[in-house]
Amino acid sequence: MPYRQTARNLFEQQQQQAIANFLAKPQPTVFFQAHCAAVETLLRTLWSPLFDGSGLCLMATGGFGRGELYPHSDLDLAIVSTSEIADGIQEKIALFIQTLWDMKFKPSVKSGSVAQLCDSAAEDITGDTAFLEARLLCGDEAPARQLIQETAARRDVTAFIEAKLLEMHQRHNKSQGSGAVLEPNIKSCPGGLRDIHTMLWLAKAQGLDTGLGALISQAILTRTEAGMLSQCYKQLAAIRIHLHICARRAEDRLIFDLQGKVAESMGNHDDDLRRKSEKLMRIFYRTVKTVTQLNGILLPMLQGRVSHQPQQARFPIDGDYVQIGNQIAAADTAVFQRDSRHIFKIIELLQERNDITALEPQTLRAWWAATRHIDRRFYNDEANRRRFVGFFRNSQGLTHVLRFLNLYGVLGSYLPAWEKIVGLLQHDLFHIYPVDDHILTVVHNMRRLSLDSHSHELPFASALMQSFPQQSVLYLAAFFHDIAKGRGGDHAIEGIADARQFAADHFLSVEEADLLAWLVEDHLLMSAVAQKEDIQDPDVLRAFCERVQTHERLAALYLLTVADIRGTNPKLWNNWRASLLESLFHAATRYLSGNGNNAKAVFSHRQQEAVELLTRAGAPEKQQKKLWNALGSAYFVRHQSREILWHTANLVHDFETPLIRSRILPKSDSFQVMIFMPNGPRLFARLCRIFSRHGFDILAARAFITEHNYILDTFILHIPAQHDPDDYPNIQSALEAELNSFIHGHTVLDQQSYHYRISRRSRFLPLAPSVTITQEEDYPGWYTVDVIAVNRAYLLADLAEVFFAHEVSLRYAKIATLDERVEDSFIVYSQCLDNPKHQQALKQALLAQLTV
Template sequence: MSEPTISDQRAIIDRRALATKVEALASEQGAKARPEVVAALKEALETGRAEMERRLEAKPSAGHAIAGGYSFLVDQLVRVIHEYVTSYVYPAANRSSGERLAVMAVGGYGRSEMAPQSDVDIAFLVGERRNAWCEQVVEAMLYLLWDLGLKVGHSTRTLDEAIRLAKDDLTIRTSLLEGRYVWGDRELYEEGERRFTLEVVKGNERAFLSQKLEERNARHKKMGDSRYVVEPNIKDGKGGLRDLQTLYWIGKFIHRVRSASELVDAGLMTANEYRTFRRAERFLLAVRCHMHAITGRAEDRLTFDLQRRVAERMNFADRPGKSAVERFMQFYFLQVKHVGSLTGIFLAHIEDDLAQRAARGGFFATFRQKPRSVKGYRVFGGRIAAPSDDYFRKDPVRLVEIFQVAEADGLEIHPETMRQAARDAKLIDGDIREDKRANALFVELLSGRNDPETVLRWMNEAGVFGRFVPDFGKVNAQMQFDMYHHYTVDEHTIRAIGLLSQIEKGELKSDHPRATRLIHKVASRRVAYVAALLHDIAKGRGGDHSVLGAEVAHELCPRFGLSQTETELVAWLVLNHLLMSHTAQKRDLTDPKTIEDFVGQVQSIERLRHLAILTAVDIRAVGPGTWNSWKGQLLGELYDSASERLRLGHMRHGREQKVAAKKDQVSQDLGDKAGLVESLGDIFGDAYWIAEPLDIIALNLVHYDAARKMEHELSVHCEYYEARGATLVTVIAADHPGLFYRIAGGIHLAGGNIIDARIHTTRTGWALDNFLVQDPHGQPFSEEQQLERLKTSIADALANRVDLTPKLAQRPLPHSRSKAFDVSPRVLFDNKASNRFTVIEVNARDRPALLNRLARVLFESRLVVHSAHITNYGERAVDTFYVTDLTGGKLLEGERQNRIEAQLVEAASDALQARLEDA
C-alpha cells in the first residue's frame, strides 16, 4: 500500500551480481546457457527466501518488511529475466513503435504484499497492437518464472484492450488500479496510468464505491459474516486484509492517493487512525507469512492447529487463566475489530464527500433537509450525531446515552460521532460507572425493544462497552480455544442478547415456542437480559467461570439498579447456566431421581422459566447448527417434568398410574392395532413404558409383533424421525451379552453417530434397542440408500461378518482438526444420580467409534447397559451410561470400579487410537 522500506537489500538479492553472472553465461554459450541461467536464478531465489525466513524468525511481527522483502526479491528476478530475454533470447535492435512492452506487478504483488507462497501476478502491457516479438518475450519470461517454481497469474493486453476491459470488469479495474511499474517501457506504463485516470476513473467514483461494497458484503456473507469466527479467513474474512485493501482501493479511485499514508492528507483518516490501520495491516501480513511458512502453501484460513503454531512463532506466552494461543487470538480479534471501526468511519466520509460533490453541482444544490433535535442530539437522514466536538467531554454519561437513544429510536450513529465516542471513551471512570443515570440508561439499552444486539455491537466497537463494564472489556475479543464455540466470548454474548430480543418479539417462535411463551411470564424481563450479558463474563480468568461469574453478578447488578431479589436471581442463573443443558443431554430424563435432583437445585418456577430461556439462547448463540430439534425436545421434556413437580410438589402420577395412562394413549394411537397393547404390554416391563415416548412405543409394538410372527432372529428397522431431527434405528434380536457394543459398531461403520440409546430386554428374552442416529454433520439419514446401509452394517456386525476393531479404526474422524486440542480422558462414577443405576460419565476426544469401544469395556467388565446418552462439544465427546452389574445391583466403590475406570480411560485414549491406526 505504501512502499515498504527494505533494509540490507543485497542480503536478499544482489541484482547487479546476478545480472553480471547471467550476462556472462549468455555471452559465452548463447542459447545453450538456458539451464545454467535457470540454475543461477533458482539459487538467487532460494538464497533470498532463506534470508526472508531468517528475518521472519528474528522479527516475527514485521509484516510490512517481510511482505515487502518477498516482493523486492521477485522484482529483481523479473528485471534480470526481462533483460536476459530481450538482450539474448529475442533481441530486437530496431524495434517498431508497436514493439513496446511494460511489465506491471498487480494484485498482492502490485501492493508489495507478498507472503512466502503468494502467486506472482503480472500484467504485460503491449503498445499499439499485439506482435510476434512481444508475444515471444512474454512467453520466454513466463517459462523462466515457471521453471523457478513460481505460481504466476498473468495477462497480456494492449493499452486499448486494458482500458476497454477495465471499464467493463471490476476485477480488471481493481487490478490496474494498484498496478505497479516493475520494468520495461516506463513511458508506456505512464501513458497507461494517465489514460486509466481520465477514461476509467473520472466520473465513475460512486459506481466503483457501490460495486466494491457489494463485493465486500458478498465476501463477508460467504465467510460467516462475523469478524469473530474462531477459525477466521485472514485474507477474505470480515476485518481481514481484503477489507483494508478495499479502503485503499476506494481511497485511490476516488481521491487518487498513491499510498495509504495519503489517506490522512485526503482527510479520510486521522493520523491516529492511520497508525491503527498500519498496525493492523502489519500484524495480519505477519500472521499470513507465518501461515505460508508453516504449511508450505498459500493458506489463508487460520485453523486451530495453525493458531497454536503461529502463536508460538510470534512469541506469545501463557499467562494465568489464558494460554498463549488464546492471547494471540485475542490480539488478532482486536486488530480486526479496529479494521471494522476504521471501515465504518472511512466509508461514511467517502459517502458524505460524494454527496457534497453531487449537491454542489446538481439540481438539488440549494435543497437541504433540516436536521431535527432529539434529546440534544442532531438527527439527520436516519443518523444521530453529537452536536459539538466537546459534547461527551462536557458530560461523559452521554457516551452511554447516545447508544440508548439510537436503540430506542431506531437510528444509526454517525461515523464521525462514533469516532468521537471512541476517542472520548477514556472519560468513563469510576464515578461515571457508579452514576445512577448512566446505569439506568445502560440497562434500558441492554433490554431495548428494537435492536439491542446491533447497538451493543456498535458500543463495543467504540470501546465504550468495555470501559463502562470493565468485566465485559476483559472478555473483549477473547477466543474460546475449542471446536464447539464459533465466536469470541463478547460476540457470543452480544448474539445471545440479540436472540433473546428476537424471542421476546416472537420472531423465533417456530424454533423456540416454549421460550417465546415464557419470556412474557417472567416477573422481571431485565433479569433475563442481564443474565444473558453476564453468563460468560468470567471466562478466561482461570477457575470455574460460572462460580466467578456469579460473584461478578453480585457486584454489578446493584450497580445496574437491580433489586436484591433480581440480583440473587441473576447470580443464581449465572452460577447454574449450564445445569439445564447438562441434565437434559447427559442424564436419563425418565429416571425419577434425575428430575428430583434437578428440581432440588432449581427450587422455583421463576428460576426454571429464566433458566429455560437462558439455556436456549446460550446454546443457539454458540454458532450455526448447535441448536436443533433434538436438543429442543430434550430441554422441553426436562422443563415439563420439572414444572409439574414444582407446581404440584410431587409428580402427578405414580409409576403404575403413569404406565396405565401410557398404555391407554398408545392403544388410541394404534387404532385398529390397539390389541397389541393388550397382547404385548406385559412382555415389556414398566421401565420400558416410562422410558420411551408414545410414538416410539407404537412403532416398537408393531415392529416387534411382525418380527415375532415371521420368526426373524434379527430385525432392524430404520426411519427418519422428524420430531427429533434424527434417524430412529430399532433392533430386535435374541438378547445376549455384547449386543449393544456390536450394534454401536455397526452403526459407526455405516457412518452414523449415535446421539441417544435405550436398551430394553423383554420378559421373553428378546432385546429391543432404540437408537437415535445422525450423520457426522448432525443431520439425519433419510434417503433409502442410507437407511439400507445402516441395516446391512448392523446385521454384518451382529453376525460377526466383519472384524469391527480394525474396520472402525480405519474410519476417518469427521473433525480431524481436533488433534490441535489437548483432551485428556476423564471417567466419573455417580451412585447418587439414580436410585437403581450407577451412572458412568466418560469425557474424551471425539473419535471414530468411541461409543463402541467404551461399550465393549463395559461388556467385558460384566456390566449391563440400560441406557446411553451421547453429547458432543466440538472436539470433545461426553458419553453417559446407566449401568448395573449382572445381578441388577449398583457398581460400588472399590478395586473393581478403579479397574473399570482405568480400562475406560485406556479405551478413550489417543495412544490406543494411534496403535489401532498403525495396525
C-alpha cells in the same frame, strides 16, 4: 542458461535472508522491502536479454505493485506496449512467463497495448484495482506512464467505489458476516487485510496520497486512527507472513493444522489457562475488530466525498442532535468531550427511534474518541448507569445496540469483566465463537423469542418468553452467563459476583437481582440434566426441582438454556435436543405442581397412558398384563411416555419374536429406532457398529433388558448432512433391512478394525479424554461411568466392546453428542468393579479407545 540459474540462486539467498531477519525481528514492512527487492532484481535480470530495446515495459501490479509481497504470493505483473504486440514478441513473453513458472513462481501476467489493457480494466473491477497500484519495474517508461494516466482518466471514481463496497459486502457475506470463525481467512474475512486495502483503494481512486502522514494532513484519518490502522496492518501482515512460512505455501486461512505452528512461530506457548493457538486467535479477533471499527468511520466518509446522492434534509431531534436521512448527527461534535453523558444518550436515541439506523461518520468519529476515555468516574455517574440498564429494559434493537457498543470497545471499557472475554476463543470442540460473540448471540436469540414475528420458529419457547413478566432480567442473564470465562475457576460461580454487583449498581430490585444471580450460577443445569442424566428417573427429577424451586425460575432457565445452546454452535440445536429440554420442562412443571413426585406415581401415570392406548386399539387386558410382567416396573421409570406408547403398541400382541421398528422424527434429520430381541453377548456394540457403518451419528441410546431377558434398545440417529430429506425413506428402508437380517441371525459382524477419519479440528485442537467411575449409593455392584472425549465413528461400539471384555453389563446409556465432542454416561453392573485393580483396568481400557 547459466545467468538464469545464477539469478535464481541469488534470489533464494536473498529471500531466505529476508525470512531469517523477519523471524529474528518480525517487522512486516522491512520484510516486504527486502523480499520485493529480491524479486525485482531477479525480474530485471530475466527481462533485459529478452526485451531491451523492444519498447515494452514490465510493471508490478496488485499486491506486488503496492510492495506487499508475501513469501508465497502470486506475482502480479503487466507487460505493456504503446501499440499492439507483434507475434515475435508474444513468443518472448511466453518464454519469460514459462521461465518464471519453471523457477517455482506463480506469475499472474496481463500483457497487451495500453488501449487493450485499459479496455480490460474497464470491464473488470479486479483488473482496474490492480492497475490502481501499478508501478514500473523495468523497460520503457513511456507505456507505463501512459497506462497509469489512461486508466485513471477512464475510471469512474463513483462507480469504482460503489463496486468495491459491494465487493466487500459480498466477501463479508461469504465469510458469514463475521471474522470470528474457527478458521478465518486472514486476507478476506471481515476486518482482514482486504478491508484495509479497500480503505486505501477508495482514497487512492480519488487521487489522495495514501501514506498515513498524508491521510492525517488531508483530515481523512486522525493521528490516533492512523496509529491504530498501522498497528492492525502490521499485526495482520505479520500473521500472514508467519502463516506462509509455516505452511510452506500460499495459505491465507488460519486452519487448525497451522494455528499452533503460527502461534509458536510468533512466540506464543501453552500455559495452564490457554493454549498457544487460543492466544493467537485472540490477537487476531481483536485486530479484525479494530479494522471493522475504522471501516465504520472511514468507508462512509470516503464514499461521501464523491457521492452523487442529493443533499439530505436535516431534522432537529433536540438541542444537541439532528437527523440526516437515516443517521443521527451531533449538532456540535464536541458535545461528547464536554459532557460524557452523551456517550450513552446518543445510543439511547438510536435505540428509541426506528427511523435511525446509524451514527453519521463525523459524529461516530467524535463519539468513538470520547469512549476511549470511559473510566470509573463515568461508571459512577448515576445517569450513565440508568441509561445502560435502560438498554435492556427498553429491549427494542437491543442486539444492535450491544453489538455496536462491543464493536467500539464500550462494553469492555464500561464493564472491566467484559474486556477479559473479548476475542477469547474456547477450543473445546463445540463452541465456535469467541466468548463475547457467543454472549451477544445468546442475547440475540433471547430477544428473538420475544418477538411475535419469529414465533413460528420455536412456538413453545416463544409463547413462554412473551408471557414472562421480567424479560429484561432474561436479557441480563444472557449477557452475564459467561462473563467470568477466561479468569480461571468455575465461570458460573465466578460470575455470580459480577451479576450481583451489576444489579446493585443498576437499580435492580431484590427479586430481579436474585433471579439474575441464580440464572448465572445455574445456567448449565438444565442442559446438563437433560443431556447427561436420565430425566425419567424420579430421583434425578427431584434433585433438579429442588435446585429450581419455582415455576418462574424453571421458565427462565428453560429460555436461557434454549438461547444458550442455539448460540453455541448451529450444529448443536436440533429437534431431538429441543424435545429433551421440553420434556424436562414439562416433567419439572408437574413435579413443582405436586404431581408425579415419586417413582410409584411416575410408574402408574405412564402405565395408565399405555393401558388406555392399547385398550382403544383392541388389545385384550390379559395380554396387556403379560406384557407388563415381561417389561417389568423399571421399564416405565426409564422411558418417556411417547416411547412407551410406541414400544407397547408394537409389542403387545407378540413379545417373544424379535422385532425392529424405526420412524423419522417430525421436522428433523433424525431417526428413532427400536430393537427387540433375545439378549446375547455384545449386542449393543454390534448394533452400534451397524449404525456407524451407515454413517449415522448416535445422538441418544437407551439400553434396556426386560424381565424375560430380551433387549429393548432405543436409538436416536442423526442422518448425515449430505442427504436430502427426500432420501430419508430409502435410507430408513436400507437400515431396517440390515437390522432385520441382524436380529434373525443372518448378519455376522466381526470385530475387525474399522477405518474412520478424525476431523482436522479434533486432530489439532485435541480434547483430553476423561473417564470417571462412580459407585451408585445403596446399590452394590451398580456403577455410573461418565466419559468425555472427541467424537468419532464406532466410538460407542468400541466402548461397549470394552465393557463386554471386562465382564461389565451395560444396562443404560445416556449419549450426548455435541458436534465433535461426546459426553456419555453409562449405568453398568459388575461384581468385579469393587476391586480397585479391576476398576483401574476398565478405566485404562476405556481411555485407550478415547485417545485420538
